[in-house]
Amino acid sequence: MKRRQFVRNASMAAAGGALVAGCASDETEGGAAAVQTNPRVSWRLTSSFPRSLDTIFGAAEVLANRVSELTSGRFTIRVFPAGELVPGNQVLETVQKGTVQVGHSASYYFTGLNPALAFDCTVPFGLNARQFNAWMYYGDGLELTRGLFADFNIINLPGGNTGVQMGGWFRERVDTLSDFGGLKMRIPGFGGQVMAELGVNVQVLSGGEIYPALERGVIDAAEWAGPYDDEKLGFHQIAKNYYYPGWWEPGPGLSFYINKDAWEKLPADYKAALEAAAAEANVDMLAGYDAKNPVALARLLDTEDVTMRPFSKEVMDKAREITREILSSEAASDPTYRRILENYQAFQQASNRWLRASEHTYADFTLSGG
Ligand code: CA
Numbered sequence: 001m002k003r004r005q006f007v008r009n010a011s012m013a014a015a016g017g018a019l020v021a022g023c024a025s026d027e028t029e030g031g032a033a034a035v036q037t038n039p040r041v042s043w044r045l046t047s048s049f050p051r052s053l054d055t056i057f058g059a060a061e062v063l064a065n066r067v068s069e070l071t072s073g074r075f076t077i078r079v080f081p082a083g084e085l086v087p088g089n090q091v092l093e094t095v096q097k098g099t100v101q102v103g104h105s106a107s108y109y110f111t112g113l114n115p116a117l118a119f120d121c122t123v124p125f126g127l128n129a130r131q132f133n134a135w136m137y138y139g140d141g142l143e144l145t146r147g148l149f150a151d152f153n154i155i156n157l158p159g160g161n162t163g164v165q166m167g168g169w170f171r172e173r174v175d176t177l178s179d180f181g182g183l184k185m186r187i188p189g190f191g192g193q194v195m196a197e198l199g200v201n202v203q204v205l206s207g208g209e210i211y212p213a214l215e216r217g218v219i220d221a222a223e224w225a226g227p228y229d230d231e232k233l234g235f236h237q238i239a240k241n242y243y244y245p246g247w248w249e250p251g252p253g254l255s256f257y258i259n260k261d262a263w264e265k266l267p268a269d270y271k272a273a274l275e276a277a278a279a280e281a282n283v284d285m286l287a288g289y290d291a292k293n294p295v296a297l298a299r300l301l302d303t304e305d306v307t308m309r310p311f312s313k314e315v316m317d318k319a320r321e322i323t324r325e326i327l328s329s330e331a332a333s334d335p336t337y338r339r340i341l342e343n344y345q346a347f348q349q350a351s352n353r354w355l356r357a358s359e360h361t362y363a364d365f366t367l368s369g370g
Pocket of ligand 1: 223224225246249
């Protein structure tokens with residue numbers, strides 16, 4: 001279903017649900033036949049993120065609060081942070097089994113199950129957040145990624161975006177390709193694969209393990225997301241060189257995973273409430289980061305002795321060349337991966353031509369500091 005139709009249906013059904021429930025509360029018991037079609041439903045949600053990272057974790061709370069409001073409190077979702085029910089890297093299989101009905105995660109955590117799941121989140125040098133939403137809602141992104149999640153008995157809904165991430169924190173400068181040889185860096189997923197080809201000794205550590213590893217010198221560099229989250233994790237206390245951009249995560253989309261059996265049992269207006277709430281959470285996270293990152297960046301630069309440094313063109317060019325080789329190699333061994341990649345790249349190419357004229361030209365003039 002295309003986005004315009006989806007939004008209209010979701011809004012109408014959600015409004016209808018609220019009206020039915022609202023009328024029911026004014027009726028005497030027995031006169032409220034409609035309310036019997038709206039059962040009480042209690043779900044649990046498990047997140048891949050800790051409560052302390054309030055923006056990325058908060059999307060799950062936006063979802064839960066909105067669903068409850070849209071259904072007059074009859075459909076509730078209890079939200080659990082990573083580690084309370086299951087560790088953050090087990091969200092997909094937990095929803096698949098139906099142990100919980102909904103999860104919130106980043107699909108590139110699960111590329112070990114299927115490398116194509118990266119397209120539900122981000123790939124290096126891929127779509128930015130705006131392009132990603134356009135591909136998911138109006139292009140073929142949602143349909144293609146739902147095809148992947150069908151194997152896991154899951155329906156995915158877009159559930160937030162960080163925007164272009166930062167490249168992370170480095171104890172020493174990395175200006176040339178040779179500076180990456182032997183560097184020990186925390187970086188997961190596809191970006192880690194590219195870094196490994198650059199000679200980096202790649203370490204995969206969860207959020208809470210990064211700071212102690214950096215402090216003890218077990219790693220020389222680490223990346224997480226952007227100024228707002230990174231400041232909370234404290235990396236700037238150890239490594240003062242803050243590189244940009246995070247070319248491996250140009251617009252990572254988070255996702256809500258809904259267990260398909262649980263979804264199919266929902267009344268139509270609850271489904272619509274869930275879809276509308278997810279769409280709101282999707283927009284809300286990006287707006288939140290776009291408002292909070294500048295404030296955190298100012299603190300880091302003005303009071304913490306942090307220096308921002310761009311990755312050199314030499315490094316960016318080589319990383320993109322390696323990325324293309326990895327994408328081609330995956331596509332050669334998996335027809336589904338190839339089909340999604342071709343669709344994604346065609347969308348990106350067309351979008352880039354338009355954004356080069358519009359956003360890029362405008363940003364180049366207004367953001368260049370001139
Ligand atoms: Ca990251």
